[in-house]
Amino acid sequence: DIQMTQSPSTLSASVGDRVTITCRASQSISTWLAWYQQKPGKAPKLLMYKASTLESGVPSRFSGSGSGTEFTLTISNLQPDDFATYYCQQYNDYSFTFGPGTKVDIK
Amino acid sequence: EAQLVESGGDLIQPGGSLRLSCAASGFTLSYYSMNWVRQAPGKGLEWISYISVRGDTIYYADSVKGRFTISRDNAKNSLVLQMTSLRADDTAVYFCAGGEAYFDKWGQGTLVTVSS
Numbered sequence: 001d002i003q004m005t006q007s008p009s010t011l012s013a014s015v016g017d018r019v020t021i022t023c024r025a026s027q028s029i030s031t032w033l034a035w036y037q038q039k040p041g042k043a044p045k046l047l048m049y050k051a052s053t054l055e056s057g058v059p060s061r062f063s064g065s066g067s068g069t070e071f072t073l074t075i076s077n078l079q080p081d082d083f084a085t086y087y088c089q090q091y092n093d094y095s096f097t098f099g100p101g102t103k104v105d106i107k
Numbered sequence: 108e109a110q111l112v113e114s115g116g117d118l119i120q121p122g123g124s125l126r127l128s129c130a131a132s133g134f135t136l137s138y139y140s141m142n143w144v145r146q147a148p149g150k151g152l153e154w155i156s157y158i159s160v161r162g163d164t165i166y167y168a169d170s171v172k173g174r175f176t177i178s179r180d181n182a183k184n185s186l187v188l189q190m191t192s193l194r195a196d197d198t199a200v201y202f203c204a205g206g207e208a209y210f211d212k213w214g215q216g217t218l219v220t221v222s223s
Contacts, residue, residue: 001169034209036152043202043213044144044152055211087152091208094166096142096154 002026002090006099012107017078021102023071023088032092035064035073038101039084047086048073078104109134109212111203116217123193123221129186129203129214137181140207143188145199146216153199156188171197193221 003026013019023033031051036044046055048064051071061076075082083106088099115127129141143156156177157166165177176189186203198221205212 032208036210038152043215044210045213046206046209046211049209049211089152089154089209094157095168096157096208098152098154101151 001095002029002092002097004088004090004097004099006086006088006102008102009100010103010105012105013078014107015078015080018074018076019078019104020075021073021086021088021104023066023073023099025069025071025090025092027092028068029090029092031067032090033064033066033071034089034091035062036087036089037082037084038087044087075104111136111205111212111214113201113203113214113217116201116219118220118222119193120223121194121221124189124191125193125219127188127190127201127203127217127219129188131184131186131205134212136179136184136186136205139205139212141177141179141186142204142206142210143175143177143186144202144204144210145197145219146202147196147199150199158186190219193219195221197221 005024007022033051035048038044052064063074085101085103110132155168158177174192178187200216202216203214204210
């Protein structure tokens with residue numbers, strides 16, 4: 001199975017900051033990567049798929065990049081609503097795996 | 108508004124069985140491949156099962172293979188997860204999630220607690 005890692009595990013930031021989360025795959029997954037945002041007690045919300053395609057309705061301050069084994073999610077101009085946990089997920093094969101998550105909290 | 112609603116979560120003893128359901132409203136579930144994803148308390152997300160639109164292709168994570176069965180009833184716009192031989196490490200919130208490979212529709216989740 002493809003293993004996913006994320007760094008950092010926790011990120012402290014302030015409103016207006018630019019933050020970057022890194023996701024790495026144990027083998028190449030081309031651009032078959034999605035990003036989700038999850039708030040406590042809520043279901044995850046799809047932000048991005050195919051590494052860099054923004055889901056409809058997601059603010060343009062979210063952007064994604066990468067291919068192969070290394071990917072990034074960037075949030076520019078961090079907003080109060082963005083404090084949450086972010087997960088990457090590979091879908092290179094039908095053994096979908098998620099990264100362990102990155103919690104973005106308030107500095 | 109498109110919505111998925113899970114039900115069936117409960118407190119169950121180790122070795123027991125439980126049936127989870129997922130009902131769709133506001134959209135036609137039969138147009139979507141569907142999945143179950145779980146989240147243990149305070150932990151990350153774990154995909155556990157996939158079923159294709161027609162139900163003829165099914166995949167499971169190794170952690171549940173042979174114990175869990177996914178099925179769907181397109182006529183009833185619903186998805187089912189039959190769980191047997193439950194273990195303490197199956198304790199989690201179980202989400203149904205729509206999508207072929209990434210998941211753009213999610214239910215609110217149902218809690219399964221496996222404990223004596």
